[in-house]
Amino acid sequence: METKKVKKVFVEGAIPPEKIAQSVANHQSKTNIGAHSIFLGQIRADVIDGKTVAAIQYTAYEEMAEKVFHEIREAAFAKFDITCAHIYHSLGTIKTGELCLFVFTSSAHRKIAIEATNYFVEEIKAKVPIFGKEIFEDETHQWKVNK
């Protein structure tokens, strides 16, 4: 069963926009689905003390992160009547404007899919050991903290 399989979440580098289109296409044969909900995280060019962020370099405690991702998935399937859920998160250096997080849930009806996607995003931000180094245009850096 799909919910029990441990899926690999991390991808090296930015998530290509084509992956989103392909993921949607992959679900067109599943006609019990009536709603998809997608969240895409994009690297923002924050300006901090006059310096502009050019990229974020993501690292993770990968073994623990994959375990926590799996726990979040299990909890989401228990909580929401979703048909499927897919999560991808980038590692490595992701430039501003590029995508670093792709959450994709599907359900019979919109409300559940939207709530489930929101649940995934909030849980990922709070619980998964991922670290982000904000690299400025002048090549200095600071460490990002989720709000």
Place this chain on the structure above:
Amino acid sequence: MKVTVKYFGLVAEAKGTNEEVLNLTAPTTAFELKQKCLSPLAIVDQDSVQVAVNQNLDENIILKEGDEVALLPPFAGG
């Protein structure tokens, strides 16, 4: 008694390494090991660093031979 300590993000940067093996001579909790590792470092908010033992967040556990301890600065995924 040997434990492996893994450092991430700003902790790894301050420490200058990602991992080391420490030899503990007395019973030590995860919290005590965290304090010992962080105290020489120039990290302003040491309370924001969480500690995982064998991939579970738990500061109160008493460490045993072969444990993997990870010092985790604030999360920044998404």
